[in-house]
Amino acid sequence: MNGTKDILRFTTAGSVDDGKSTLIGRLLYDCEQIPQDQIELVQRISERKGLTEIDLSLFTDGLKDERAQGITIDVAYRYFTTEKRKFIIADTPGHLQYTRNMVTGASTANAAIILIDARKGVLEQTRRHSFIASLLHIQHLIVCVNKMDLVDFSKAQFDQISASFLDFSAKLDIIDVQFIPISALQGDNVVHRSEKMTWFQGATLLHTLENLSVANEVNQIDFRFPVQHPIRVDEGSVQDYRAYAGQIASGIIRVGDEVQVLPGDARTTVKTIQGMNGNVTEACAPQSISIVLADEFDISRGDMIVKPTNQAEQLSQFSAMLCWMSAKPFVSAKKYVIRHTTREAKLVIKSIQYVYDLNELKRMEGIQELNMNDIARVDVQLSAPIFVDSFRKNKATGSFIIIDEQSNETVAAGMIF
Amino acid sequence: MKYRLNYLQELETEAVFVIREVFAQFQHPCILFSGGKDSIVLTHLAVKAFAPGPIPFPLLHIDTGHNFQETLDFRDELAEKRAFRLVVGKVEDSIVRQTVSEEAGPNANRNRAQSITLLENMELLGFDAAMGGGRRDEEKARAKERFFSHRDAFGQWDPKNQGPEIWNLYNGRKNEGEQFRVFPISNWTELDIWEYILQEQIELPRLYFSHRRNCVKRKGSILADSPFLLPHPNDEKAELSVRFRTIGDMTISGAMESSASTVSEIIAELKEMNQSERGGRSDDFRSESSMEDRKKEGYF
Numbered sequence: 001m002n003g004t005k006d007i008l009r010f011t012t013a014g015s016v017d018d019g020k021s022t023l024i025g026r027l028l029y030d031c032e033q034i035p036q037d038q039i040e041l042v043q044r045i046s047e048r049k050g051l052t053e054i055d056l057s058l059f060t061d062g063l064k065d066e067r068a069q070g071i072t073i074d075v076a077y078r079y080f081t082t083e084k085r086k087f088i089i090a091d092t093p094g095h096l097q098y099t100r101n102m103v104t105g106a107s108t109a110n111a112a113i114i115l116i117d118a119r120k121g122v123l124e125q126t127r128r129h130s131f132i133a134s135l136l137h138i139q140h141l142i143v144c145v146n147k148m149d150l151v152d153f154s155k156a157q158f159d160q161i162s163a164s165f166l167d168f169s170a171k172l173d174i175i176d177v178q179f180i181p182i183s184a185l186q187g188d189n190v191v192h193r194s195e196k197m198t199w200f201q202g203a204t205l206l207h208t209l210e211n212l213s214v215a216n217e218v219n220q221i222d223f224r225f226p227v228q229h230p231i232r233v234d235e236g237s238v239q240d241y242r243a244y245a246g247q248i249a250s251g252i253i254r255v256g257d258e259v260q261v262l263p264g265d266a267r268t269t270v271k272t273i274q275g276m277n278g279n280v281t282e283a284c285a286p287q288s289i290s291i292v293l294a295d296e297f298d299i300s301r302g303d304m305i306v307k308p309t310n311q312a313e314q315l316s317q318f319s320a321m322l323c324w325m326s327a328k329p330f331v332s333a334k335k336y337v338i339r340h341t342t343r344e345a346k347l348v349i350k351s352i353q354y355v356y357d358l359n360e361l362k363r364m365e366g367i368q369e370l371n372m373n374d375i376a377r378v379d380v381q382l383s384a385p386i387f388v389d390s391f392r393k394n395k396a397t398g399s400f401i402i403i404d405e406q407s408n409e410t411v412a413a414g415m416i417f
Numbered sequence: 418m419k420y421r422l423n424y425l426q427e428l429e430t431e432a433v434f435v436i437r438e439v440f441a442q443f444q445h446p447c448i449l450f451s452g453g454k455d456s457i458v459l460t461h462l463a464v465k466a467f468a469p470g471p472i473p474f475p476l477l478h479i480d481t482g483h484n485f486q487e488t489l490d491f492r493d494e495l496a497e498k499r500a501f502r503l504v505v506g507k508v509e510d511s512i513v514r515q516t517v518s519e520e521a522g523p524n525a526n527r528n529r530a531q532s533i534t535l536l537e538n539m540e541l542l543g544f545d546a547a548m549g550g551g552r553r554d555e556e557k558a559r560a561k562e563r564f565f566s567h568r569d570a571f572g573q574w575d576p577k578n579q580g581p582e583i584w585n586l587y588n589g590r591k592n593e594g595e596q597f598r599v600f601p602i603s604n605w606t607e608l609d610i611w612e613y614i615l616q617e618q619i620e621l622p623r624l625y626f627s628h629r630r631n632c633v634k635r636k637g638s639i640l641a642d643s644p645f646l647l648p649h650p651n652d653e654k655a656e657l658s659v660r661f662r663t664i665g666d667m668t669i670s671g672a673m674e675s676s677a678s679t680v681s682e683i684i685a686e687l688k689e690m691n692q693s694e695r696g697g698r699s700d701d702f703r704s705e706s707s708m709e710d711r712k713k714e715g716y717f
Binding site for chain 2: 003004005006007032035036037038074075076077078079081085086088100101103104107108215218220228229231232233235238241245246247252274276284286287288301325339340342395396399400401403405408409410413
């Protein structure tokens with residue numbers, strides 16, 4: 001069977017000139033994941049452009065407008081696989097609306113690759129990307145110092161960039177940082193070990209990605225089950241079946257466990273758990289299951305099943321970090337909709353505590369507006385409570401989006417901590 | 418049990434979550450069922466999502482009239498055996514209504530026409546969301562597709578103006594008359610699909626497995642010989658052992674010579690072989706951006 005092969009999702013951040021497309025192309029090419037017909041196509045285009053070597057960046061070529069302008073407009077998803085892992089890359093553009101796109105790509109990522117041009121070192125945008133990765137609580141940062149071929153594969157240059165990165169990243173909430181000197185163009189330390197940088201003792205990028213530990217990233221301690229919808233069956237061989245479908249947001253549940261349904265204090269026990277292949281005695285996050293309870297209650301979408309001894313906090317007033325994603329600025333008197341797990345309520349933003357200056361990584365107080373790509377700490381008031389854990393402890397129950405009811409647009413992403 | 422999911426379990430739980438979100442967020446969803454492996458896997462996942470009850474919405478098949486008979490037979494048998502509600506929208510009916518006209522020229526096909534028939538049927542039957550088996554690894558325009566993909570009142574996709582999709586908080590809100598296309602298996606690759614078919618022992622049309630067939634060799638590709646295929650001067654006819662990697666209309670689905678007759682053999686062949694999945698699809702070759710252009714018009 002397919003045993004223990006798992007999925008690693010990572011995002012790549014870097015600007016137009018950092019060689020991000022070349023790096024992704026190199027990864028796919030050296031892992032032999034690009035079909036021969038595509039290689040031939042890209043070879044022909046490269047020759048037409050007068051290049052002597054294949055232009056690896058062309059493998060991640062996107063939409064019509066992007067090809068015309070030579071830029072990436074939107075997050076694109078790429079896939080490759082090795083014996084050990086399946087990889088999902090959220091390839092985010094470096095310049096246009098970088099915050100909004102990077103937040104989107106980072107929201108599902110286990111790791112982020114931060115690209116630095118070896119000639120330029122740590123730039124403002126390096127700091128911005130790292131800040132966003134830490135805000136989204138990405139566990140692993142892999143700093144790739146690229147274009148080492150253009151600095152004579154200099155160890156001193158690499159060491160100096162690593163040190164200056166660590167200098168500012170100490171202020172960020174990052175769990176694991178690794179540095180790799182690479183040349184995406186020539187393939188050094190991407191999939192194959194570099195012969196020109198024998199001074200580097202660490203692993204290649206691929207080896208690093210294959211061996212990152214993601215085992216502890218899903219919270220398997222605090223059981224949280226947001227109900228997606230009830231399932232009722234009363235026909236044929238199945239009589240009077242009443243279950244609650246959902247994906248376990250965190251934790252483990254077993255048949256016979258005592259549970260409580262939020263909102264309220266109704267308690268009962270778990271009678272059966274239906275997994276993807278029939279009944280099971282236990283299930284863990286992030287499995288999709290349906291639960292049959294020993295007693296009948298009026299339970300609907302947005303309710304949350306927890307254990308009485310370990311409950312989420314019921315909050316209708318709190319402060320949160322927001323990334324504003326809409327071209328329409330925030331309107332202070334407006335009632336928005338909050339979506340948190342499967343639950344919705346009305347929301348108003350009561351006040352803005354501060355907005356981050358992403359260039360200086362400083363808080364700016366006294367600002368009354370939120371525009372696209374702003375990251376801010378705000379106080380909100382809801383029409384009904386939601387069931388929350390701190391984002392740092394539990395991403396699934398610490399995150400939310402804000403929707404503008406008039407335009408139906410998702411206008412912000414929020415984190416509660 | 419180990420409290421970790423392997424990659425197929427993770428893809429499965431993600432897809433089931435998305436299918437259940439569609440049921441919870443929309444009034445009248447449907448599954449776009451083509452009889453191809455991706456929509457068969459999607460339907461299999463929908464069965465799991467609502468077990469032990471039935472899938473609470475219909476399957477919609479857009480029949481171009483140029484389908485393989487094997488596909489249609491498989492579709493009807495599956496629907497009967499599993500008691501699925503099946504709705505068929507026909508391109509022929511759109512032609513009668515004069516909303517679609519047949520393409521002219523030697524490479525004429527009904528690929529673009531099916532977008533119109535699809536939109537007409539969604540409007541006619543009041544569907545507000547259609548789930549499809551589209552995958553991001555298939556084609557470059559699909560790589561930018563959201564799980565929940567908004568379509569305006571004309572069914573059009575606006576790739577430059579897609580809403581952000583963050584965590585797994587899918588936003589299916591829309592105005593009256595607008596619709597969504599939803600792609601629960603966005604993150605699956607072709608190989609993932611086959612590994613899952615093997616694991617779940619999912620039945621497929623026999624077109625996917627090696628069989629003898631009268632074929633037409635044309636410009637490096639192999640097409641099934643059929644009355645729908647307009648003859649070209651340099652066509653070469655031959656009886657070959659082939660299988661199809663993707664199944665669409667008989668006029669556009671390229672076959673490949675293969676002796677793979679089981680799912681395991683297909684997986685082994687895929688791992689060896691080094692050609693794009695849609696490499697045999699002449700509908701993608703009309704121009705560099707033909708998939709993107711068709712999607713903008715309402716194609717799935």
